[in-house]
Amino acid sequence: MLSFKGKDLYVENVKLSDIAKKFGTSTYVYSKNQLIKNFQNYKNALTKDGIICFACKTNSNAAILKILAKLGAGADTTSGGEIYRCLKAGFNPSKIVYAGVGKTAEEIEYALKNKILMFNVESLEELDLIDKIAGKLKVKAKIAFRINPHVDPDTHSYITTGKKGTKFGIAYDDAVNAYVTAKKKKNIIISGIHSHIGSQILETKSFALAAKKINKIVKDVEANGINIEYIDCGGGLGIEYVKGEKPATPKQLMSEIFPLFDKDKKFIFEPGRSITASAGHLLAKVIYRKISGGKSFLITDAGMNDLIRPSFYDAYHEIIPIKRTSAKKVKTDVVGPICESSDFMGKDRMLPVVEQGGCLLIKDAGAYGAAMSSQYNSRPLLAEVLVDGNKATLIKRRAAYEDLLLNETSSK
Ligand SMILES: Cc1ncc(COP(=O)(O)O)c(C=O)c1O
Numbered sequence: 563m564l565s566f567k568g569k570d571l572y573v574e575n576v577k578l579s580d581i582a583k584k585f586g587t588s589t590y591v592y593s594k595n596q597l598i599k600n601f602q603n604y605k606n607a608l609t610k611d612g613i614i615c616f617a618c619k620t621n622s623n624a625a626i627l628k629i630l631a632k633l634g635a636g637a638d639t640t641s642g643g644e645i646y647r648c649l650k651a652g653f654n655p656s657k658i659v660y661a662g663v664g665k666t667a668e669e670i671e672y673a674l675k676n677k678i679l680m681f682n683v684e685s686l687e688e689l690d691l692i693d694k695i696a697g698k699l700k701v702k703a704k705i706a707f708r709i710n711p712h713v714d715p716d717t718h719s720y721i722t723t724g725k726k727g728t729k730f731g732i733a734y735d736d737a738v739n740a741y742v743t744a745k746k747k748k749n750i751i752i753s754g755i756h757s758h759i760g761s762q763i764l765e766t767k768s769f770a771l772a773a774k775k776i777n778k779i780v781k782d783v784e785a786n787g788i789n790i791e792y793i794d795c796g797g798g799l800g801i802e803y804v805k806g807e808k809p810a811t812p813k814q815l816m817s818e819i820f821p822l823f824d825k826d827k828k829f830i831f832e833p834g835r836s837i838t839a840s841a842g843h844l845l846a847k848v849i850y851r852k853i854s855g856g857k858s859f860l861i862t863d864a865g866m867n868d869l870i871r872p873s874f875y876d877a878y879h880e881i882i883p884i885k886r887t888s889a890k891k892v893k894t895d896v897v898g899p900i901c902e903s904s905d906f907m908g909k910d911r912m913l914p915v916v917e918q919g920g921c922l923l924i925k926d927a928g929a930y931g932a933a934m935s936s937q938y939n940s941r942p943l944l945a946e947v948l949v950d951g952n953k954a955t956l957i958k959r960r961a962a963y964e965d966l967l968l969n970e971t972s973s974k
Contacts, residue, residue, distance in 0.1 A: 563593045564843070564925070571884040571923060575952040578845055578884040582921050585945050585956060587847040588864035590932045592957075594629060594950040597841035597928075601633055604837070607812040610820055610829050613657050613679075617797045617834025618644050620929035625948055625957035626838065627651035636679070638797065638832035642669035649676060659794065659830060661708055661756065663729050670695050680704040682756040682794065684731050689744055696749035705744065706754035706794055709737045711775040715760045715768035715798070718875050723760050731757065734775065741783045752788055754830070755780060758796025761835055762803075766810045769795065770818045777822050793823055794830035801839045803878050803926055809836070835929040842928020844869050845884070846907070848916050849899070858894045860916060865898025866905040867938040869924060869931050873904040880925040881908045889914040896922065900939050932958075940966050 563574045570577045573593050581591055604614045615636035618627060622644060627637075628651045636657030637648040648658055660673050661682035670692055673681065683689050683705045696703040710723075710731035723730045732740045744750050759772050773795065780790050800809040812833070820829070846864035853859070871877035881896050891912045898905040907924050916922065932946055942961035947954050967973035 563596045564923075566886055569886040571882065571886075573843070573949045576949045576954045578921065578923060581947055581949075581954055582845060582847065582884075584954070585947050586960060587845055587921060588862065588868055588944055589845045589960075590842055590927065590944055590946040590958075591845050591954075592623075592626065592842040592928055592946065592948045594841075594948055597626065597629060597838065598633065600837045600841060601630055601635060604812045604831060604833055605633070607816045608829065608831070609816070610827070612792075612829035612831070615657065615659050615794075615830055615832045616837055617832045618648060619933060620834035621838040621842065621931070621933050622647050623932065623946055623957055624651055625946075625955075627653070630837075636830070638834070639678075642666075642672045645669075645673055645676060645678065655679070659706075659756075659832070661758070665691075667691060667695060671699065674699055674701055674703055680706050680753045680792070682706050682708040683744075684708050686732075686740060686743060689740070689747065689750065693747040693749045702749055702751045704751045704753040706752075706756040706792060707732050707737060707740050707744070708756040708758070709776060709779060710734060711757050711759065711772040713759050713768050713772045713775065715763045717760050717762050717800070718877075723758055725760075734779075737779045738782045738786070741788050742786055745786070745788055752790070754792030754794055755783075755790050756794035756796065756830075758832065759798060761798050762800040763798045764800040764807060764809045766815050766818045769798070769815055770822070773819045773822045780823070790827070792828050792830055794832065795819060797832040797834045797836075799833060799836040801836055801926060801929075803839075803880070805880070812836070837929075839926045839929035842926075842931060844879075844907075844924040844927040844931060846922050846924060848918060848920050848922060851915070851918060858892050860894055860896045860913070860922070862896060862898060862907065862922060864907065864924065864944075865900040865939070865941065866902060867900060867936045867941050868898070868944055869907065869927055870934050870936075871927075871930055872907055873902070874934075879908065879927055881911055881913065882923050882925065883914060883916050884921045884923050887914045887916075889916075896924075900941075937961075937966060942966060 946958035
């Protein structure tokens, strides 16, 4: 919900230059109504019994989580900390699923005590530990196996998870045996099957291919007298980072997947990026401009510690000035202040010459943005602001220098 009104760029009905004035820069700015719209797209597409479990790794700000919990979302979590955040935000534990290749005993115990819906189990050793801890607590643990379907979607290798040889899940060929083993465990209830093949996937064909392979396992498992209630299809739908990209919609995705399974199945989807990415942007100020070695640079107060995606995955975020100008466009690198050559927000962008102190918006940074930020170079974490109509509310205060020393015992 970004638009120019006159010369000014707005998020919903709030001028970004007003946000910069009031809250400072750099700042993550979210649109509440874009977030709601993105979630409703999934909810409306879910014509079968099931749950949309928001992948909270993409953005775990308490205010964002609360909005989604209120809309009836479930949560896909990957750590005890995420489960804690989701419970605090009001998610119903019976809608929380928990994946991750390295769940610790403490995390498993925490999840069991809080009665989550199910563990998406990624190895037989993990299954043993869950069974043991459930026995100690005198409870039954509901599980799905995360199956690696050996499907290679068209996306960046770092966010490909369903390909043969990645660390994720139980290998396709071992899936049926894993279920047969789980059936013998005293404290385990088999509830479902899970797969997540990767992220920023624009088309549906890899999802459909994975779903077909998963259904084959379901049939084989059910032939062994084991009932599979939930088909958890993971997340992974992409968004339009680059103008002209045409990501499939939740409706297109689900209408390909539903007919592949028996009618009585319940479904879980775990979207993350496609809910939060386009609902958030990074507002940064140009501190300096320079020309060096024949190249033009805009140096912003946002660095790779604030938004690591460009450095980490060579990810593309559109960058636009928040004031419309008729200034001539120049090929420019937008870089941060950190002492690493990989500290850039965008390279070779055609941008108007922005004045010193002017602001840029690094678009679609609501997923894997603030959530992946760090204090590298001892840079305090950023402020986060939520816009709802014409109201802008601070949902995370900008950290101060003292916060940098908060947990360091010799700092007093
Ligand atoms: C198990 C699982 N589910 C869901 C997601 C969310 O993926 P996306 O943000 O691409 O929708 C991830 C992301 O890594 C994941 O690992």
